[in-house]
Amino acid sequence: MGWIYVVVAGFLEVAFTTAMKESAGLTRLWPSILFFITASLSFWFLTRAAITLPISTAYTVWVGIGSVGATLVGILFYGEPAGLARMFFIGLLIASIIGLKLVSE
Incomplete structure (x- = not known):
């Protein structure tokens, strides 16, 4: 349930x-x-996630989802640049979030 909470957060x-x-x-x-x-x-769901997930994992995933999402909103709705290097590092963030899920309980 912690993973659902942190994704919602x-x-x-x-x-x-x-x-x-x-x-x-x-x-x-x-x-x-x-x-x-x-x-x-968002903070309420993060605190709920931290009950069952390590705080380091919950916080990192929360920040990662927020960073990726805010970047995509900026690109899609506010005309922010979507250069190749920027998209590469966003991809690394997504891969890191998935990696944390794979190595966590």
């Missing part, structure tokens, strides 16, 4: 970083509310 991290950007420094009401809700839920 990671996707919520993508949601809260996107809402944070859309909130324009917490000056826009609805994106700011969405930020606080998704950030709170």
Whole structure:
């Protein structure tokens, strides 16, 4: 169950970083509310994951999913560059997350 929790937490991290950007420094009401809700839920799911997963694994996977997701959101919706080197290192992050799952309980 810990892995499900950490994946949900990671996707919520993508949601809260996107809402944070859309909130324009917490000056826009609805994106700011969405930020606080998704950030709170993300941390809640991360704490649940850390009950059964080692904190080092849970945190690393949470950050990895958030990093990959935020990068993809930036590329797809905000016109950020998607160069070959950048995509290579995103691929390494994904491979690392999968590797942690394979070597964990």
